[in-house]
Amino acid sequence: xxxxxxxxxxxxxxxxxxxxxxxxxxxxxxxxxxxxxxxxxxxxxxxxxxxxxxxxxxxxxxxxxxxxxxxxxxxxxxxxxxxxxxxxxxxxxxxxxxxxxxxxxxxxxxxxxxxxxxxxxxxxxxxxxxxxxxxxxxxxxxxxxxxxxxxxxxxxxxxxxxxxxxxxxxxxxxxxxxxxxxxxxxxxxxxxxxxxxxxxxxxxxxxxxxxxxxxxxxxxxxxxx
Numbered sequence: 001x002x003x004x005x006x007x008x009x010x011x012x013x014x015x016x017x018x019x020x021x022x023x024x025x026x027x028x029x030x031x032x033x034x035x036x037x038x039x040x041x042x043x044x045x046x047x048x049x050x051x052x053x054x055x056x057x058x059x060x061x062x063x064x065x066x067x068x069x070x071x072x073x074x075x076x077x078x079x080x081x082x083x084x085x086x087x088x089x090x091x092x093x094x095x096x097x098x099x100x101x102x103x104x105x106x107x108x109x110x111x112x113x114x115x116x117x118x119x120x121x122x123x124x125x126x127x128x129x130x131x132x133x134x135x136x137x138x139x140x141x142x143x144x145x146x147x148x149x150x151x152x153x154x155x156x157x158x159x160x161x162x163x164x165x166x167x168x169x170x171x172x173x174x175x176x177x178x179x180x181x182x183x184x185x186x187x188x189x190x191x192x193x194x195x196x197x198x199x200x201x202x203x204x205x206x207x208x209x210x211x212x213x214x215x216x217x218x219x220x221x222x223x224x225x
Contacts, residue, residue, distance in 0.1 A: 029060075029111070032063075034112060034124070035065055035067040035098070043072065044115050045116045046093060049115040065097060066104045067089075067101055068139055069086070070123065072122070104143055110152060113157070115160070125162070127193075132194075134166060141167045161175055165198075171198075172201075178191040
């Protein structure tokens with residue numbers, strides 16, 4: 001079973017690196033970052049992506065950014081009818097240093113991280129429209145299965161754990177809290193959708209101690225605020 005456990009990004013990334021480095025004979029591990037556009041409502045959540053990139057670099061890793069070469073599902077722009085490409089938009093975050101997701105293989109890097117943002121639910125999948133009946137982009141499905149089979153670390157932030165819920169049945173993951181009486185968890189219904197797919201959803205507070213499943217090499221992350 002794949003277990004996805006939650007802790008804050010600033011502390012999580014060095015621990016991802018510790019696992020990646022322990023499974024690699026080379027120094028200066030490479031970590032793939034899968035982006036889904038640029039901007040929280042139609043692509044990658046920029047704060048999450050930048051936090052991951054900063055902490056990977058501080059931990060001595062070489063981040064390698066990837067994104068699918070596809071049109072965005074929609075564009076959060078006042079210009080009606082505008083179309084944008086996910087790879088081109090993701091390149092804004094990566095400062096141009098980005099590769100097509102089709103080129104990503106588990107054998108080429110030591111770990112993979114999916115930042116959050118609605119792009120995970122709109123471009124990497126269509127969860128935002130179809131919920132539990134969604135389809136996941138074939139290259140995303142391939143990457144998740146490839147890293148899981150290779151026992152390499154998988155990090156998923158924010159909404160992106162739904163990708164694992166769909167692709168890897170029986171996943172244990174976190175998606176925040178399922179009670180939104182406080183108004184702090186506006187997407188609490190996502191938990192019900194993930195659970196209906198067979199995922200074991202464990203509610204956790206945003207500030208929790210580090211936990212990691214070394215057997216499955218899989219981590220779900222939230223930003224600590």
